[in-house]
Amino acid sequence: MMDRLYAGETMLDVVLVTGLVGGGAAWLSGRAIAASWGGRSRVVLTAFLLGAAARFFHFALFEGQLLSVASFACDTLIFLVVGLVSWQTTRASLMVRQYPWLYLRTGPLTWREIGQETDREK
Numbered sequence: 001m002m003d004r005l006y007a008g009e010t011m012l013d014v015v016l017v018t019g020l021v022g023g024g025a026a027w028l029s030g031r032a033i034a035a036s037w038g039g040r041s042r043v044v045l046t047a048f049l050l051g052a053a054a055r056f057f058h059f060a061l062f063e064g065q066l067l068s069v070a071s072f073a074c075d076t077l078i079f080l081v082v083g084l085v086s087w088q089t090t091r092a093s094l095m096v097r098q099y100p101w102l103y104l105r106t107g108p109l110t111w112r113e114i115g116q117e118t119d120r121e122k
Helices: 011-035 040-062 069-098
Strands: 103-105 111-113
Touching (some): 011 040, 011 069, 069 103
Antiparallel strands (some): 103 111
């Protein structure tokens, strides 16, 4: 499976470019978009751009295939998931910090209105 996705690249190359550099950029992008109150659609666009950049880095640094649709899709999916988790985490933090009289934090990704009862409280 790995050989078909990233032909001619080692696992270290993939972890370095896709995992560390690209995943870090996706996390920071998601956080920055949420901090500026941007929507999820901006995270999706950013993930596609990061996917294209990652393909170029794989090609330029490790002689990977530049126009590999499967590799691009895999990289973009990873960046999309990381970016959306970062966006949601930051958004939850912002909502609770900025509107403490309205919202309570219920988890790392969620919040609720103070007046709302949960199913367990009923």
